Amino acid sequence: MNKSIKVVDTILRDAAQSLIATRMTTKEMEGALDLIDSAGYYAVECWGGATFDTCMRYLNEDPWERLRTFRKGLKNTKTQMLLRGQNVLGYKNYPDDFVELFVAKSIENGIDIIRIFDALNDTRNLETAMKATKKYGGHAQAAICYTTGPVFTLDYFTKLTKEMEELGADSICIKDMAGLLTPDRSFKLVQAMRKVTDLPIEVHSHTTAGTASMSLLKGVEAGADIIDTALSPLGGGTSHPATETMHISLSEMGYDTGLDLEVLQKLAEYFAPIRDKYVNEGVLNIKMLQVEPKALVYQVPGGMLSNLLSQLTQQGRPDLYEPVLKEVPNVRADLGYPPLVTPMSQMVGTQATMNVLMGERYKLVPKEVKDYVKGLYGQPPAPISDEIRTKMIGNAEVMTDRPADHLDPILPKLREETAGLARTDEDVLSYGSFPEVAKDFLQNKYA
Incomplete structure (x- = not known):
């Protein structure tokens, strides 16, 4: 059979x-x-x-x-x-x-x-x-x-x-x-x-x-x-x-x-x-259809490759694509080897870009990366070294329990904020997910 x-x-x-x-x-x-x-x-x-x-x-x-x-x-x-x-x-x-x-x-x-x-x-x-x-x-x-x-x-x-x-x-x-x-x-x-x-x-x-x-x-x-x-x-x-x-x-x-x-x-x-x-329309970049064995070397997802390229191109620095790619695995190792998937891929990519643009590692650390190091996203697969942690967040406390245990219920607040704007639970959830985007969208939808 x-x-x-x-x-x-x-x-x-x-x-x-x-x-x-x-x-x-x-x-x-x-x-x-x-x-x-x-x-x-x-x-x-x-x-x-x-x-x-x-x-x-x-x-x-x-x-x-x-x-x-x-x-x-x-x-x-x-x-x-x-x-x-x-x-x-x-x-x-x-x-x-x-x-x-x-x-x-x-x-x-x-x-x-x-x-x-x-x-x-x-x-x-x-x-x-x-x-x-x-x-x-x-x-x-x-x-x-x-x-x-x-x-x-x-x-x-x-x-x-x-x-x-x-x-x-x-x-x-x-x-x-x-x-x-x-x-x-x-x-x-x-x-x-x-x-x-x-x-x-x-x-x-x-x-x-x-x-x-x-x-x-x-x-x-x-x-x-x-x-x-x-x-x-x-x-x-x-x-x-x-x-x-x-x-x-x-x-x-x-x-x-x-x-x-x-x-x-x-x-x-x-x-x-x-x-x-x-x-x-130029939405599908030919680069996205090419075989990229470098992914096996740099451990970078395809969507992240395209985002990095377009961000660096927008900043007029497409020449930094290779150096940033090489920095990604280093940042990832420093951060305890998070899998490169949303939102970690964005964080690691942004941090690698900043390290290369600044010419100095961790001179600038985005708030999301600091929150991650503080344990707000959960436990990294491998420990982050004391040296890296101190460099990024100083002596700030690191959370070790489930991050959501520290969050108060949010629906009553969201319903209040969307009174007169949201007509359904689905509208409230759209707003809670992406407030600015949903606000504009819902205003147009019900205009």
């Missing part, structure tokens, strides 16, 4: 985020929903991550309305979102009451699977979101942020797997945001996890360094149940392995993906002109 492998397509969220800065409109996506729904996918990752902010900030769209559109169009396919644990969809820790309502409303408006991660793999920051997902009837997928460094051994990852299972995870995802998984690492990691859990294991990797399709295949051979792919128009580069390619490869190896190749080809035809439009 063929072993079945489930496929999650990311074209509506992570693929679009990785290659075209999440600028695809709901209208452009809506036209493909019927086809997507008949393709045979296990799920479609379509919400969360940066989409929420981008909808309001750049597209003048209501992210909740987008989600309801997906729910209407995807009758046979599960919808999936990415949630940053206690950070929800923002860049800081939110109080538990906010996290719970956000999860409740996400499920109510149409989400089936919530992939929950913490940028530091601190499982204390997953607890509230996971409990809420289970409480409101969603599938709670806990995600391990995969990265490399002296502390990230197979023992480290299997311990995390067990902690996540104890928290009530329905499945576990290896989230390789930087494309650092090589085929060998993928095989050994899935094999090690398979020994300690019977939960479904999903492998998610970006093709930044050119290894992802091989890593997914080796993960499947080692016992993974689900893989993440992206339809070919937005596959490859800093995105994910192309869905059609993975389907053909796996089918020939005797695996049943459940996908219909004819439908996938029609979908590729649908999305190709949309992709070309973003190429013509």
Whole structure:
């Protein structure tokens, strides 16, 4: 009997985020929903991550309305979102009451699977979101942020797997945001996890360094149940392995993906002109489609590579791209090897840029980085040396318990602040996530 492998397509969220800065409109996506729904996918990752902010900030769209559109169009396919644990969809820790309502409303408006991660793999920051997902009837997928460094051994990852299972995870995802998984690492990691859990294991990797399709295949051979792919128009580069390619490869190896190749080809035809439009508008930078083996050396996610390049170009210093890239792993080591995923990738990238621009390391330290060193984001994977800590925050106290335990409930205050502006709980949550952006958006929406 063929072993079945489930496929999650990311074209509506992570693929679009990785290659075209999440600028695809709901209208452009809506036209493909019927086809997507008949393709045979296990799920479609379509919400969360940066989409929420981008909808309001750049597209003048209501992210909740987008989600309801997906729910209407995807009758046979599960919808999936990415949630940053206690950070929800923002860049800081939110109080538990906010996290719970956000999860409740996400499920109510149409989400089936919530992939929950913490940028530091601190499982204390997953607890509230996971409990809420289970409480409101969603599938709670806990995600391990995969990265490399002296502390990230197979023992480290299997311990995390067990902690996540104890928290009530329905499945576990290896989230390789930087494309650092090589085929060998993928095989050994899935094999090690398979020994300690019977939960479904999903492998998610970006093709930044050119290894992802091989890593997914080796993960499947080692016992993974689900893989993440992206339809070919937005596959490859800093995105994910192309869905059609993975389907053909796996089918020939005797695996049943459940996908219909004819439908996938029609979908590729649908999305190709949309992709070309973003190429013509200059949104899709050719650099994002190039294979970048440096990612394996610098351990930098594709989205971070593109952000660094565009920020330095805006400052008129694209010449500093290489020096900043070289400084990133040094800063990361100093900060206790945080995985480079939002918000840590932004912090490490900004700090590395400042170090290079200033010509002196840690002469200027952003507030977020100081907060991180103070323990406000959770526990770093490895200890930060006394020397670095003192240089950054002097003798300030370092928090060692769960950061959200220090946060008071925020919903009453948010409801008060949005009186006359917000008409629904969803509006309140939009405002709580991105106050300035949501204020403008809601004023226009109800004008």
